[in-house]
Structures are given as structure tokens and as C-alpha cells.
Amino acid sequence: MSKLKNDLFLRACKKLSVERTPIWIMRQAGRYLPEYRKVREKADFITMCHTPELAAEVTIQPVDIIGVDAAIIFSDILVIPEAMGMKFDMIESRGPVFHHPLRNEADAKLLKRIDPEKDLKYVLDAVSLTKRELNGRVPLIGFSGSPWTLFTYMVEGKGSKNFSHVKKLIFNNPQLAHKVLELISDTAADYLSAKIEAGANAVQIFDTWGGILSQNDFEEFSLRYISEVISKVKRKEEPVIVFSKGVHFKLEELAASGADVIGLDWTMDLGEVRKKIGSKVSLQGNLDPTVLYAGKDKIKEEAKKVLNSYGEGSGHIFNLGHGILPDVDPENAKALVKFVKEESKFFQSKDAETQR
Amino acid sequence: MSKLKNDLFLRACKKLSVERTPIWIMRQAGRYLPEYRKVREKADFITMCHTPELAAEVTIQPVDIIGVDAAIIFSDILVIPEAMGMKFDMIESRGPVFHHPLRNEADAKLLKRIDPEKDLKYVLDAVSLTKRELNGRVPLIGFSGSPWTLFTYMVEGKGSKNFSHVKKLIFNNPQLAHKVLELISDTAADYLSAKIEAGANAVQIFDTWGGILSQNDFEEFSLRYISEVISKVKRKEEPVIVFSKGVHFKLEELAASGADVIGLDWTMDLGEVRKKIGSKVSLQGNLDPTVLYAGKDKIKEEAKKVLNSYGEGSGHIFNLGHGILPDVDPENAKALVKFVKEESKFFQSKDAETQR
Numbered sequence: 001m002s003k004l005k006n007d008l009f010l011r012a013c014k015k016l017s018v019e020r021t022p023i024w025i026m027r028q029a030g031r032y033l034p035e036y037r038k039v040r041e042k043a044d045f046i047t048m049c050h051t052p053e054l055a056a057e058v059t060i061q062p063v064d065i066i067g068v069d070a071a072i073i074f075s076d077i078l079v080i081p082e083a084m085g086m087k088f089d090m091i092e093s094r095g096p097v098f099h100h101p102l103r104n105e106a107d108a109k110l111l112k113r114i115d116p117e118k119d120l121k122y123v124l125d126a127v128s129l130t131k132r133e134l135n136g137r138v139p140l141i142g143f144s145g146s147p148w149t150l151f152t153y154m155v156e157g158k159g160s161k162n163f164s165h166v167k168k169l170i171f172n173n174p175q176l177a178h179k180v181l182e183l184i185s186d187t188a189a190d191y192l193s194a195k196i197e198a199g200a201n202a203v204q205i206f207d208t209w210g211g212i213l214s215q216n217d218f219e220e221f222s223l224r225y226i227s228e229v230i231s232k233v234k235r236k237e238e239p240v241i242v243f244s245k246g247v248h249f250k251l252e253e254l255a256a257s258g259a260d261v262i263g264l265d266w267t268m269d270l271g272e273v274r275k276k277i278g279s280k281v282s283l284q285g286n287l288d289p290t291v292l293y294a295g296k297d298k299i300k301e302e303a304k305k306v307l308n309s310y311g312e313g314s315g316h317i318f319n320l321g322h323g324i325l326p327d328v329d330p331e332n333a334k335a336l337v338k339f340v341k342e343e344s345k346f347f348q349s350k351d352a353e354t355q356r
Numbered sequence: 357m358s359k360l361k362n363d364l365f366l367r368a369c370k371k372l373s374v375e376r377t378p379i380w381i382m383r384q385a386g387r388y389l390p391e392y393r394k395v396r397e398k399a400d401f402i403t404m405c406h407t408p409e410l411a412a413e414v415t416i417q418p419v420d421i422i423g424v425d426a427a428i429i430f431s432d433i434l435v436i437p438e439a440m441g442m443k444f445d446m447i448e449s450r451g452p453v454f455h456h457p458l459r460n461e462a463d464a465k466l467l468k469r470i471d472p473e474k475d476l477k478y479v480l481d482a483v484s485l486t487k488r489e490l491n492g493r494v495p496l497i498g499f500s501g502s503p504w505t506l507f508t509y510m511v512e513g514k515g516s517k518n519f520s521h522v523k524k525l526i527f528n529n530p531q532l533a534h535k536v537l538e539l540i541s542d543t544a545a546d547y548l549s550a551k552i553e554a555g556a557n558a559v560q561i562f563d564t565w566g567g568i569l570s571q572n573d574f575e576e577f578s579l580r581y582i583s584e585v586i587s588k589v590k591r592k593e594e595p596v597i598v599f600s601k602g603v604h605f606k607l608e609e610l611a612a613s614g615a616d617v618i619g620l621d622w623t624m625d626l627g628e629v630r631k632k633i634g635s636k637v638s639l640q641g642n643l644d645p646t647v648l649y650a651g652k653d654k655i656k657e658e659a660k661k662v663l664n665s666y667g668e669g670s671g672h673i674f675n676l677g678h679g680i681l682p683d684v685d686p687e688n689a690k691a692l693v694k695f696v697k698e699e700s701k702f703f704q705s706k707d708a709e710t711q712r
Contacts, residue, residue, distance in 0.1 A: 162645075162646065163646065164646060164649065164681065164683065167646035167649055168649045171650035211623060213623075215625055248623070249604070249623060249624075266570045267570060267604070267605060268605075269571055288569075289518075290518065290520065290523035290524070290527070293524045293528070294527035295527075298527055298528075305572070
């Protein structure tokens with residue numbers, strides 16, 4: 001890690017001592033930034049994902065503008081299904097819409113077994129290019145959707161309220177579900193390994209839809225494959241973060257998945273979760289993203305509650321409990337980052353680690 | 357309760373001994389029933405709510421057809437905002453859309469202080485009529501949205517993903533939010549009292565949007581007003597059920613709200629929650645509603661897991677963890693009810709109550 005000028009994020013992932021709490025923001029390379037929207041005027045979302053120069057440009061924007069302690073490569077979790085042969089359109093305000101959702105054995109047979117080094121080369125190129133352009137300022141995070149979350153998108157085909165299609169499939173044809181989840185797991189592991197090889201300093205697995213499952217089904221259809229991906233990712237000291245939205249249960253099991261860091265949404269109590277699993281993993285989160293709609297005093301008050309909730313010592317990466325919203329004022333994001341950088345010094349001390 | 361032929365539901369609410377676990381299903385009077393759709397062909401959703409004869413007819417359908425142990429009056433939580441002057445359209449597959457959402461002081465000033473006995477007389481008439489037609493077969497449940505949930509609909513004006521409007525309002529103008537929540541609380545308490553007066557044997561408060569709040573905000577903006585409603589409802593032995601979807605936290609506080617029963621969504625572990633608060637309140641729930649998409653064997657297997665999770669003794673009301681979905685086969689709902697009625701006998705015994 002010696003080549004990095006700021007490795008606070010990586011140290012916190014490993015619970016090594018830090019001078020202050022590192023902060024980054026999910027979806028920090030996004031529509032709330034006028035600089036991002038300017039790039040977006042030139043190209044649609046999918047073209048941006050496919051073009052390393054544009055992806056690198058927007059990835060670095062929040063490092064320059066907002067002052068975050070880590071960059072996360074601009075991309076989309078759906079590049080994996082896309083490479084496997086499932087085309088989709090990204091429709092503003094509606095999200096992704098797949099041309100042909102996966103519903104049965106015949107649909108599953110059409111899935112291509114891909115080689116990320118070849119079929120997702122454009123992402124790896126974006127990672128290498130971004131890494132060069134960051135020039136060691138902050139670490140770069142790569143990411144993938146969890147197998148369950150990718151599977152859910154592939155089966156539903158678009159945003160859903162009740163997730164009827166994917167639930168019908170797991171209850172009525174669990175064999176097919178497991179077969180496809182296995183294939184996605186292998187692909188996601190190869191993909192994350194390739195990103196690390198290309199220069200990513202850490203990887204995050206987004207399990208956006210883990211929370212729609214009952215506790216038993218979460219273990220069977222989501223957690224199991226998250227663990228499988230982590231065990232198969234080729235890495236040296238690069239940490240793995242798992243963000244399982246809405247998963248307030250099975251925290252001990254998540255902490256035993258092989259992940260170094262567990263990301264929490266804003267309905268969780270950071271302090272309580274630390275008591276449960278904080279000796280095994282670091283924690284990332286968890287300010288309510290809508291707090292950034294408030295005035296600066298309220299933002300500071302709420303950010304301080306998050307710092308207080310985690311308490312003293314390393315092992316906390318400040319973040320929102322979900323992605324930053326597109327209509328947030330960038331000045332508010334800046335104010336949050338500035339405040340956390342200053343205030344968190346009081347939660348860290350040279351011997352903080354031994355105090356724990 | 358002596359006039360009721362089947363008072364299992366009411367006894368379970370009070371943790372009195374029962375021969376078997378009672379079952380009813382949220383949204384049991386709904387689109388999954390062909391008999392309901394036939395009535396719906398004659399009148400739109402809002403007209404059905406406004407017409408006591410139609411409301412009574414569809415309320416009783418699931419008692420006859422599915423065999424549930426309680427009826428819940430067919431209505432909508434938005435009748436309160438409607439009576440307060442906020443008109444809305446109910447758009448199939450999109451849900452309610454208010455003509456003028458509540459966003460500021462001026463909007464709030466337009467809200468009428470209503471008298472449910474007069475302004476919501478049609479609901480009370482539906483309750484009395486249904487009560488007569490049920491003729492003591494099963495208890496009748498009345499309901500209201502929680503103040504927070506009604507407020508959320510009134511401010512957002514329609515379904516929402518990020519709840520930006522209501523969050524902006526509580527963070528930037530909490531005084532206004534509290535003023536309106538106070539008014540809604542008084543109205544909801546009067547409304548539930550009037551329903552009990554008209555014959556409802558129990559009432560349920562639906563806190564559909566409690567789970568979008570952080571833990572502190574839930575206490576300040578939702579739980580506080582739920583407790584206020586419960587303390588103001590005029591009742592004798594009629595139990596109050598609180599269903600707070602997505603609220604996996606503050607369970608002890610919910611159990612201390614004055615509610616007799618806490619309803620749980622399907623992500624909760626019934627047995628664990630019973631250990632925490634089962635000595636204070638009964639529990640209702642919590643089969644994943646999408647399990648009804650499965651075959652009958654799977655439905656039975658999953659229903660048995662729910663019974664096992666609660667374990668022996670009274671204090672459990674079987675239900676889904678959310679409303680039944682419109683595309684479920686009614687035969688599957690029937691199979692669930694039949695199975696729970698038979699199987700749950702093994703979880704109850706004459707001295708079950710003293711065993712606990």
C-alpha cells in the first residue's frame with residue numbers, strides 16, 4: 001500500500017490504526033454532480049460504462065470535487081448479464097429494462113459463459129486508466145453485484161415491487177435458480193479477480209436485493225453465493241466489502257462470509273452491530289442518504305450521531321446507508337466530507353487500536 | 357366475546373388459551389378472488405370503499421371462501437386524508453395519486469379537522485352492516501394507517517422510491533411535520549374509536565412506511581404518534597394490532613406502545629422476536645406472501661416453519677408478512693388456511709398457557 005498517498009480507507013478496512021475515519025459515498029460518481037452531467041450530455045449511460053476515458057473521468061471527479069478518501073470505478077452491476085448475452089436499455093427514472101428476462105431453462109441455456117478478461121475488457125481498461133490518472137491519491141474500489149442481486153434483475157427484467165417472477169422461480173424451480181446462481185458466482189469471482197489484477201485496491205459486492213428474502217431463503221439463495229464469490233476471488237491484501245441492503249438478520253453469518261467489511265443501511269444501529277460482529281469485520285456506513293437534503297447544521301448533527309454510534313477506534317468507513325440521490329446539492333456532500341474528516345479525529349488516537 | 361361463534365383470533369390477541377392458531381390474511385378481501393373482481397367490475401375502487409353494501413360483500417367473501425378466522429373491513433387507509441380534503445385517484449398498478457400533495461404551511465392550512473362520525477360515516481355504516489351480516493361467525497377488524505404512513509402518502513402524493521419529499525419536510529421543517537402528525541393522530545384515534553363503537557372487535561394500525569426511517573427518526577416521527585393514537589382510542593377489551601413493515605428495530609419500544617399485538621414482516625424471525633417481546637404482546641405473521649406462488653407442498657413446508665418458529669402456546673396469529681398478492685391462486689390461500697388450522701392444533705394444548 002506504500003505507493004498510496006492516502007491509504008486511510010484500506011487501513012480502516014483492515015482495522016489498522018488511522019488518524020481519522022475515512023469517507024466515501026456510494027454513487028459518488030453520479031448525477032448530483034454538474035461535472036458528471038456535463039459528461040453525460042455527450043454520451044448515454046451505457047456508452048459511458050463502455051468507454052474507459054469517460055468512466056475514468058467521472059470516477060475521479062468526486063475525489064477532486066468532494067474530497068472523498070476512495071474512488072469507485074464508474075460502471076454498472078449489469079455489465080455482467082449484458083456480457084452474458086442479456087441486453088438491456090437504461091431508461092432515465094425507470095432504471096434498467098431487459099429485452100428478454102430470464103424465466104426458464106431455455107432462457108438459461110442462452111447465457112454465455114464469459115471470460116471477463118475478454119468480454120469485459122472495457123471495464124478492466126477503465127480500471128487501469130483510472131488507476132494511472134489517480135496517481136496514488138486514493139485507493140480505487142472495484143465492484144460487482146451479488147449473484148442473487150444480478151439474478152433478480154435478470155429474472156424480473158426491470159424494477160419490481162413484489163419480485164413475483166424471481167420468487168416464483170426460486171420456489172417452483174430451485175434447481176434452475178441454483179444452476180444460474182452458480183454460473184453467475186463463477187463469473188463474478190473471475191470479474192472481481194480481473195479488476196484486482198487491473199489495479200483495484202478493494203472490491204465491493206452489492207447485494208441490493210438480499211433484503212427481499214426471508215432469513216432462510218437469504219442463506220440459501222444469497223449469502224451462500226456471496227461466500228462462494230469471496231472464496232474464489234484471487235487477491236492478496238485487497239479487502240472485500242459486502243453491502244447487503246435491508247439485511248438486518250444473519251449478521252454473524254455475513255461476518256463469517258470471508259468479507260473484511262460489512263456495509264450497513266441507515267436503519268441499522270452501527271454501535272449495536274459493532275458489538276455483535278465488530279471484532280471480526282470493519283463496518284461501513286450508514287447515514288440516511290436523505291439527510292443530505294437538510295441544512296448543513298442538521299447534516300453535521302446526524303453525521304456526528306453516526307460517528308458516536310460506532311465510537312472510538314479504527315474499523316469504521318463512513319458512508320451513506322445507500323447511494324447518494326441525484327437531486328442532492330453537491331455543497332452538502334462537500335460539507336459532510338469536510339465535517340467527517342475534522343470531527344472523526346477525536347474518535348481516533350495513536351493507541352485507539354489497543355484500547356479496543 | 358360470548359356472541360361470537362369463533363373468537364380464536366381475539367383470544368390469541370390476549371394470549372388466552374386457544375385450541376389452534378387463528379389465521380387471517382392481510383388484503384384477504386382483494387383482487388386475487390374472482391368473486392371480488394366480479395364486484396369490482398360494477399364499481400371502481402373508491403366507489404367500493406364509499407358503498408357500505410359493496411364493502412360488506414367483499415369483506416365477508418374470504419370468510420366464506422377461504423375460511424379465515426377474522427374479517428377485516430374493506431376500505432383504504434387513505435379515506436382519512438380524503439375526508440380531510442385531499443382528493444386522490446386510485447390508478448390500477450400505480451396506486452393512489454393525490455391531486456395536490458401537502459408540501460408546505462399553506463397546504464397544511466387547507467386540511468379540514470373532521471368528525472369521523474359524520475365525514476367517514478360510510479365506513480362506519482359498512483362496519484355495522486358487515487357486523488350484522490357476519491352474524492357472529494368471526495370477529496371484525498377495523499383499521500387505520502399510522503399517522504406517519506398517512507403523512508408520507510399525503511406529502512409524497514403517490515408511490516415513491518426514495519421518499520424525497522417527506523424526508524425533506526421532516527429534516528427542514530420538523531415543526532410543520534409534527535403539527536400535521538398531531539392532527540392526523542387525533543383524527544385516526546377518533547376514527548378507530550368510532551369503528552369500535554360501530555362494532556369492530558379489534559383494530560389494526562398499518563405503519564407501512566415506518567421502515568424508511570432511521571431508528572431515531574422512527575421514534576420521533578412514527579412510534580410516538582402510534583402510541584398517541586393507541587392511548588386515545590376509546591375501547592373496552594378490543595385489542596390493537598400494530599404492523600410496522602420493515603421495522604426490525606425498536607421492538608421493545610413497539611411492544612410498550614400500548615399495542616396488544618405486533619405484526620411482523622417475513623424478514624423477521626418469529627421465535628427470536630417472541631424471546632424479546634413475547635411476554636408483553638402477541639405476535640402476528642409472518643409467511644413470505646410470495647410463498648403462495650409455490651406448490652401446495654412447499655406452502656405447507658413454509659407454513660410449518662412459521663408455526664415452529666413461534667413454538668407452543670397461545671399469542672400467535674398466523675398471517676402473511678405483507679398483503680396477499682393479486683395474482684395468487686385462491687386455491688393456494690385455501691390450502692394455507694386449511695393446513696394452519698390442522699397443523700397448529702399440535703402447538704396448542706389445554707395447559708399451553710401455563711407452560712409458557
